[in-house]
Amino acid sequence: MNVKPMRDQVLCRLIEEEERTNSGLWMPGMNENSPVRKAEVVAAGPGLMQKNGERIPLNVKEGDVVMLSSNTCMPFEVDRETLYMVQEREIMGLVEDYEKPKVEETSEESVTEESATEPAASAAE
Numbered sequence: 001m002n003v004k005p006m007r008d009q010v011l012c013r014l015i016e017e018e019e020r021t022n023s024g025l026w027m028p029g030m031n032e033n034s035p036v037r038k039a040e041v042v043a044a045g046p047g048l049m050q051k052n053g054e055r056i057p058l059n060v061k062e063g064d065v066v067m068l069s070s071n072t073c074m075p076f077e078v079d080r081e082t083l084y085m086v087q088e089r090e091i092m093g094l095v096e097d098y099e100k101p102k103v104e105e106t107s108e109e110s111v112t113e114e115s116a117t118e119p120a121a122s123a124a125e
Contacts, residue, residue, distance in 0.1 A: 003078055005045035008088040010060055012039035012068065013081070038095060039068050042083060058088050065098040066091045 005011050015038040041064045047057045060066060072090040075082050 003043065003083070005043050005085065007045050008048045008056075008058060009045045010041055010058065010066075010086050010088055010091065011043040012066065012073075012084045012086060013042050014039050014068075014084065015065065035070050036092065037068050037070055037073075038065055038098070039084065040065055044088075060088065060091065060094060065095040067093045067095060 003011055041060050041062055043062055044058050044060055047055045049055050068084070068086060069090065069092060072086055073084040074086065075084050077083075
């Protein structure tokens with residue numbers, strides 16, 4: 001389903017952040033109860049229309065990362081994904097220089113490098 005926001009509506013996807021405290025303890029569900037959440041803008045409406053017919057453009061665009069209050073988010077499901085529709089005035093701020101968290105991957109290259117060096121080491125003995 002393709003959802004296109006109207007007027008000053010902004011469609012957002014919450015960003016799942018690491019659930020660790022500053023000291024490194026893992027706490028599941030820590031961010032779920034936070035009053036402020038980060039979200040990525042999926043789509044934005046064209047803006048509000050003034051009485052004189054000019055449109056006021058939105059300050060956010062697709063791909064921006066914003067701060068939302070958990071109380072103002074209206075969740076709904078699109079293609080098995082929970083998205084949130086908010087008005088632009090409900091966005092608390094724009095997050096500049098946001099870096100997506102790096103996902104630790106088990107590299108197949110490191111596994112193949114280790115297995116490739118092991119037979120060579122045993123052949124040398």
